Amino acid sequence: MKDRFFYKKLISLTLPMAFQELMLAMVAVADALMLGNVEQDMMSAVSLATQIQFVQNMILYTITSALAVLGAQYLGKGDKKSLNDIFCLTLRLSGALSIVCFLLCFFIPETLMQIFTDQPVLIALGADYLKIASFSYLLTGITQCYLRVMKLSGHATMAAAVSGTAVLLNIMGNAVLILGLFGVTPLGVEGAAISTLIARIVEFSWAFLLSTFGKKYIRPSLKGMFRRNRILSKDFYLLLLPLLAAGLLWGISFTSYSAFMGHLGKDAAAANSVSAIVRDLVCCMCNGIAGAAGIIVGNELGDGNLDRGKTYGIRLMKIAFICGFVSAGLMLASTPFLLNIVRLTDEARGLLVGMMLIMSVYMVGRAVNTIIINGIFSAGGDTKFDMYSLAIVTWGVAVPLAALGTFAFGWHPLVVYACTCLDEVGKIPWVMAHFRKYKWVKDITRSETELAEC
Numbered sequence: 001m002k003d004r005f006f007y008k009k010l011i012s013l014t015l016p017m018a019f020q021e022l023m024l025a026m027v028a029v030a031d032a033l034m035l036g037n038v039e040q041d042m043m044s045a046v047s048l049a050t051q052i053q054f055v056q057n058m059i060l061y062t063i064t065s066a067l068a069v070l071g072a073q074y075l076g077k078g079d080k081k082s083l084n085d086i087f088c089l090t091l092r093l094s095g096a097l098s099i100v101c102f103l104l105c106f107f108i109p110e111t112l113m114q115i116f117t118d119q120p121v122l123i124a125l126g127a128d129y130l131k132i133a134s135f136s137y138l139l140t141g142i143t144q145c146y147l148r149v150m151k152l153s154g155h156a157t158m159a160a161a162v163s164g165t166a167v168l169l170n171i172m173g174n175a176v177l178i179l180g181l182f183g184v185t186p187l188g189v190e191g192a193a194i195s196t197l198i199a200r201i202v203e204f205s206w207a208f209l210l211s212t213f214g215k216k217y218i219r220p221s222l223k224g225m226f227r228r229n230r231i232l233s234k235d236f237y238l239l240l241l242p243l244l245a246a247g248l249l250w251g252i253s254f255t256s257y258s259a260f261m262g263h264l265g266k267d268a269a270a271a272n273s274v275s276a277i278v279r280d281l282v283c284c285m286c287n288g289i290a291g292a293a294g295i296i297v298g299n300e301l302g303d304g305n306l307d308r309g310k311t312y313g314i315r316l317m318k319i320a321f322i323c324g325f326v327s328a329g330l331m332l333a334s335t336p337f338l339l340n341i342v343r344l345t346d347e348a349r350g351l352l353v354g355m356m357l358i359m360s361v362y363m364v365g366r367a368v369n370t371i372i373i374n375g376i377f378s379a380g381g382d383t384k385f386d387m388y389s390l391a392i393v394t395w396g397v398a399v400p401l402a403a404l405g406t407f408a409f410g411w412h413p414l415v416v417y418a419c420t421c422l423d424e425v426g427k428i429p430w431v432m433a434h435f436r437k438y439k440w441v442k443d444i445t446r447s448e449t450e451l452a453e454c
Helices: 004-038 040-077 080-107 109-113 120-152 156-179 189-213 230-263 266-282 284-302 306-341 346-379 384-407 413-420 422-435 448-452
Strands: none
Touching: 004 120, 004 156, 004 266, 004 284, 004 306, 040 080, 040 109, 040 120, 040 189, 040 230, 040 266, 040 284, 040 346, 080 109, 080 120, 080 230, 109 120, 120 156, 120 189, 120 284, 156 189, 230 266, 230 384, 230 413, 266 284, 266 306, 266 346, 266 413, 284 306, 284 346, 306 346, 346 384, 346 413, 346 422, 384 413, 384 422, 413 422
16 A cells, blocks of 8 residues: 555546446436336337447457557557557457448347347337447447547546546437427437437547547557558457457357346346446446556556566455455445336336345456456456356356256246356456466567567
8 A cells, every 4th residue: 555656546547447437337327217217118128229239349348458458568668659550450440340230230120139039019119229329339439449549548537538428418318308308209219329329429529539639649640540560460369369259258148148138028127127237337446447457567567567567466456356345235235226216017126136136246256357357467468368267157157057047947037147147256266366377477569670570
């Protein structure tokens, strides 16, 4: 606790990142509260429909995570040119992904909704949402690249301001278009989609203008968009592929969990929708700490300060456990409040209470694993561990059990839900054993001579 520089930097990075995560999660809260007060089916349909965006955001997160890992080390080394080349590479990949997501959601929304539920009313409502929201998916990928570079280059507070403003616009748009404030005709799920689109347009425009015209901001060079550094590209993909595999394993498992709940009935789907929103809100702090950990440890490792990077990693590991137990307490404390503000059937309310109790245990593992794996391990380029752990624990245990309980054995929804939460808690001993091997204490940057050869 005597190292004021470390804690000052940790707080200055964590708070804006956690705030940004919180504001993004608040959109789902606003949708749930407003749509839930109109009709339970609308809330459930939008929650299921946004699983498509969840998959897109998950892939975008892995792409920008590779940018963050390499970028933090090169920035610690003082090599902004290489950071710019990585920035341009990330923009190309994210842009291509955004186009694919738009085409799928606009042209085959009903087919996508059938993955998550067999309820015709939920499929129809979700498809209406996706057709409009699909246009926002075109902008999301580019915006996330700009915001990630802003965080890396010392503008985390401004990145949070951009996202926070967009979220506030989204929430205000929801109030007007869903609830029909100021005499506007209520539009239901279409209103939620329109307000999301408006918010994404503002967010993209602001981030682009800041990067292009702001002082001390890193902006992508036009030449860099058409130039490929072979060595940097190779290093980038060596980091990205395990991250992408892990992201797909994790993201598909989460969408599978939502699909299992959707197939267990409308009450289970509604209760799961609410618990997922609270989970995302409580996870904001651990996500912020993980992002800060990646930058702090990565800067030191890239600058060649391996011992200091190791020391910072050990401190952050201890902070991860504290964050986990605090998160568990928040889940329990929020349960009575939820029951008073969300309009659910009696059956859904009972399921929600059980899910929140289970989730409180899950949150300990979620916080610890997020900070250590996504923050500390990734900072040193150790990106394969997460892929292996997800393949074995999540897809070898949690997903098969939940699937069998849903489709073969007819287990109670809470038993199935508990199965979906096994993976994070089960990974903790394995994560800690790997942490103590210190394979993540590594400088993965290249010398100027190596990079100049390409």
